[in-house]
Amino acid sequence: MRTNRILNVVGVLAISLGLPAVARAGGDATAGKAKAMACAACHVSDAAANTDIPHLAGQRATYIAKQLKAFKAGDRKNPLMNALAGSLNEADIVNLSAFWAGEAAGSDNKVAPEVAAIRKSKMTFPKDFPKGFTLYSTFNKEAQGLVAKQYINAAGLAAVKAGKPISDGAVIIMVNYVPKVDADKKPVVDKDGIWATDKIKGYEGMEARAGWGKDLPELLRNNTWGYAVFTSDKAVNNEINQAVCLTCHIPAAANNYVFGVKKMQAAAAAK
Ligand code: HEC
Numbered sequence: 001m002r003t004n005r006i007l008n009v010v011g012v013l014a015i016s017l018g019l020p021a022v023a024r025a026g027g028d029a030t031a032g033k034a035k036a037m038a039c040a041a042c043h044v045s046d047a048a049a050n051t052d053i054p055h056l057a058g059q060r061a062t063y064i065a066k067q068l069k070a071f072k073a074g075d076r077k078n079p080l081m082n083a084l085a086g087s088l089n090e091a092d093i094v095n096l097s098a099f100w101a102g103e104a105a106g107s108d109n110k111v112a113p114e115v116a117a118i119r120k121s122k123m124t125f126p127k128d129f130p131k132g133f134t135l136y137s138t139f140n141k142e143a144q145g146l147v148a149k150q151y152i153n154a155a156g157l158a159a160v161k162a163g164k165p166i167s168d169g170a171v172i173i174m175v176n177y178v179p180k181v182d183a184d185k186k187p188v189v190d191k192d193g194i195w196a197t198d199k200i201k202g203y204e205g206m207e208a209r210a211g212w213g214k215d216l217p218e219l220l221r222n223n224t225w226g227y228a229v230f231t232s233d234k235a236v237n238n239e240i241n242q243a244v245c246l247t248c249h250i251p252a253a254a255n256n257y258v259f260g261v262k263k264m265q266a267a268a269a270a271k
């Protein structure tokens with residue numbers, strides 16, 4: 001039979017290239033679906049959305065699995081995918097790959113309400129800020145051309161002092177300033193190489209509250225933390241996808257998702 005001959009030729013070719021004759025992902029799409037909401041939080045977007053995050057629906061399972069393994073191993077670099085793939089095991093990888101491969105191409109072009117809910121923050125700007133907060137760190141964000149000042153509230157600082165994980169009741173605020181510039185438009189250095197501050201560009205915050213986080217996909221959940229970006233007028237910027245913050249803070253899980261604990265300890269000791 002002609003068809004058989006073609007199949008045989010393909011088989012021989014595949015063997016000679018060291019490829020499996022039949023590439024089967026062998027994943028369980030139903031098990032994958034149970035975890036796929038975490039992916040949808042970033043990968044589902046309107047066709048017209050201004051994003052560089054690729055779609056996954058209809059992609060080949062073998063390709064998806066290969067990329068996830070490369071992110072997990074750090075061979076392909078992206079801070080978000082490296083953080084997320086780090087918490088996937090082999091079974092998760094093949095199951096998620098099978099799920100996304102089985103979705104029709106183009107079906108991830110519409111943001112469902114449950115996906116929008118993951119992206120949206122529950123946090124609001126702390127009313128009396130900076131009253132009751134302690135400044136624990138100031139540094140230049142060279143890449144963004146901003147100066148950051150980081151503050152922690154009394155509940156958070158009390159946990160730091162007690163050597164406990166910073167958790168429910170804690171609020172951390174990062175104020176991003178535009179640096180003051182000289183006549184040559186170069187930032188004016190204040191002291192210790194830190195730029196002098198001009199006006200406030202905006203704020204980034206994280207807040208832990210009992211009950212928060214339980215409606216977030218387990219892969220993204222940072223216990224009870226929620227994240228938000230605020231404008232200079234202290235209004236929540238709803239364009240920001242909270243999943244991005246949650247994902248990038250996963251590597252700090254050992255310190256309950258807070259990176260700057262050491263700096264907070266130093267500030268608490270100096271107080
Ligand atoms: C916080 C946002 C975010 C989440 C959550 C997320 N991704 Fe990604 N993903 C990205 C970004 C950004 C890229 C592009 C990386 C790059 O530029 O290399 C990406 C790339 C990928 C790629 C490579 C695609 C390609 O065309 O090469 C795969 C596969 C992937 N993600 C799978 C997943 C899966 C599976 C999940 C859920 C378990 C997931 N991602 C969750 C942001 C995210």
Ligand code: HEC
Nearest residue numbers: 079172174204205206227228229244245248257258259260
């Ligand atoms: C690319 C990874 C990455 C992303 C994305 C990210 N963060 Fe962070 N975040 C960090 C790191 C690393 C630090 C520690 C910086 C430092 O203090 O030197 C940090 C620190 C913070 C802090 C101070 C408390 C702490 O953990 O040390 C706040 C508040 C914060 N981020 C809020 C946010 C918010 C809000 C978002 C989402 C809009 C976000 N982050 C997204 C990596 C990230």
